[in-house]
Amino acid sequence: MRRYARLYWHFLLQRFKILLEYRMNFVIGAGSTVLLQAAGLLAVWSVMRQIPDLNGWTFDEILLVYGLITLSKSINHMFADNLWIFGRAYIRTGGFDRFLVRPINPLFHLLADRFCHDGIGNFVVGIALVLKASLALHIAWTPINIAYCLVAVVSGGVIFIALNLLTAVSAFWIIDSIPVTSAIFQTHEFAKYPLTIYSRGIGIVMTWLIPYGFASFYPAAHLLGRPIGVLAWLGPLIAVALITLAYRIWLWGLSHYSSTGS
Amino acid sequence: MTLALRRKGRLYRSIAVMTFKQYLAYNLWFWVQLLGQILMMTVFVFFWRAVYAGRGTVGGLEQQQTITYILLAQMIAPLVQWGQILPMGDLVREGMIAIELTRPVDLQERFYIETLSSLGYSLLQQVLTVGLFARFVFHLQLPSDPAIWAAFGLTLLLGNAILFCFDWMFACLAFYSTEVWGLHVVREGTVMFFSGALVPLVMLPGWLQSVASWMPFSQALYTPVALLSGIIPAAQAPQVWLVQLAWLAALAVGSRVVFRLAVRKVTVQGG
């Protein structure tokens, strides 16, 4: 564990050296995600300024939901972006074979190989939104709330990563897994808004099947003191279960790969 | 003269056919995009229903009008989403641009024909897939007057050409920066918002509306969709076309100039 942490640090250091070399790219990359988020937010704001609330949620409350999911997403974006291009950039080119002849976990190697700076933009936007919302809504930053928020965001990030890993495994069969990954990933759009605005079916799917709800809506509802019962605390459990499942399936895909080589 | 035209016609037809075949080749992508669009449509419809809950009009529009607008906007959105910078980036990065420039077809013309043929194809695809979904699940209501449809078609065509010219200029940034994905995302964010793909532009506060009107993006989405959903009355169509032609003239000239400058930079500095 210590060894992997140190190794990750070395990878990160080298990555930043590259990014500093291409400084302009760094700025454009990180800035672009800020802009994309801004466009979405501007749209919500334009609408919300004309109505007092959306299904009982004020604009600031929605910002909290939006901010939490942006933060969770940024964790995935920064640390696990290679899952998107795993098939294209590593299986197809044979680059993945290189990972297999090195004495470290190939999944770790894959993730560590490219820290994605574009995610920093999302991270900054997420922090800004959560701060803005918490100030406007007078959420006290007690140690408990801070800890709750941290755990919620990390769990959310893990849920994002687990779902992307689960779908990236298909690259072992079909090589270009991006369409499969994006099919599931896109559903996180639902979780940008309070799940109560949707029909019951969608709410259930986003809670139990593709549980992005735990990356945004449930922690936000809890922080705002809305009664959601045990759902406020399930996020970490679901994240752990999901990532374990995803890792198992990854191992299964890996063993398929070593028998077919393609 | 006619011979030259006919030869061009044949050339363009073969480009169009190839684009179509490429579309079919990516069939997995097809389903995923379809799923993604249905998803976004669903999110938007529920969002707007919640916005209108118990309210008659919001921002001067009625619920039915807004929902019609949003459904149509979501159908047109894929046509404005992609731009030209990613393919241009590929050409520049792999040094293919030099080869492309020696071909006996004007590169910009070729890209435009590709865009046009994918406009036709996507439109058909959108109507047959997302369109049917919107019609039967979300009860999309459309005008029956053929004049409105004709006006819509012309406006869309002009708007598409305007956006293409803008995108061509924007794609020239690929000659100066290797981070085309980031630039693409910047463009996507700007275009999606100011084209009206997310919110009908009339709902924006005044200052944002005037910002939008100084940008060409609304011509490719908001204007045609607003015509079709009745937000812009059909009687105003001729005015709309005048504005569009002005945009088109300016951007067509601009795009050729910018491209020539960018190419010169490459040939002088050797990439």
Place this chain on the structure above:
Amino acid sequence: MPTIELSHVSKVYRTIKKDSGLRGAVKALFRPHYVEKVAVHDLSFHVDAGEVVGYIGVNGAGKSTTIKMLTGILHPSGGSIRVLGRDPHRERVANAREIGVVFGQRTQLWWDLALRESLNLIANIYELEPARYRQLLAEFAQTLELEELLSVPIRSMSLGQKMRAELAATFLHQPRVVYLDEPTIGLDVMVKERIRAFIRDQNQRNGTTVMLTTHDLDDIEQLCQRVIIIDAGSVVYDGPLSTIKQRFGTFRSIAFETAHPLEIEHLILPLGTAIASHGERALEVRFDRTVTSASQVATALMPQIEAIDFSLAEPDLESIIKQIYAGTHTAALREEVLV
């Protein structure tokens, strides 16, 4: 215990055959139609510590497949493999610590990083002791002439520079076994020489076991005491290089240059000879030296062609291997292996 040991190894690739279009894709999803491709079949050989073995065969013979199995990337469909006493697939990580691999045209270095940074990362991955790493880096920088390249990113290196950098990265953790899959592909003679010298040096000083696949027979002649030739996934020859040369190098050739244009049809050739090639004023004749001799051939032909110059050529390995690949000698070789 041999360092590398394969017994009755086979590898069958099973791929799904897809019809084109959406219908094909859907059909492949529900009723996949498999095509089997036997890449390696009943392969057995072993390599002892410190050997440098040339592993050769035509394109598609199964060389890379074998290397992928030896490195643990693929697991065999049948038979068993041991490398340093381990199953390389099952104990992949432990195996990986002790081996080094070069995959021909693919680099293991990070495209955008300066060579020094790439090597630093590799040293970290293999947990090299810092002092040892510094020492090796200095040594490699000298023997592979990398000093000036250390601060250059890989993307701006030439092919030859890249391969030298690649070798440094491969030997950095002092692996006991090294697999080189076409390490000299596309390089000029100078770089090839330097690379061969480096490999030889590593082998002699550290006793590194080396398995080398190549299409360049100079590599083999200069580095390997032993060759294994495979064809269609099976061994067709395994033995010292000298044996092939002795046994199949019975052909010699003589090249003539003539004063006047040749009239090939009118030539009378002595027994045991054949025309290998000819031009307007050039003629190359191949003969079996167990049947006739160079002087006999020359005496028979000289009066007929008015030669102004002639030269005798030793058989080179390439032409021998070509014959073996072409199947001329396969049967003979099989007998030899059996005997």
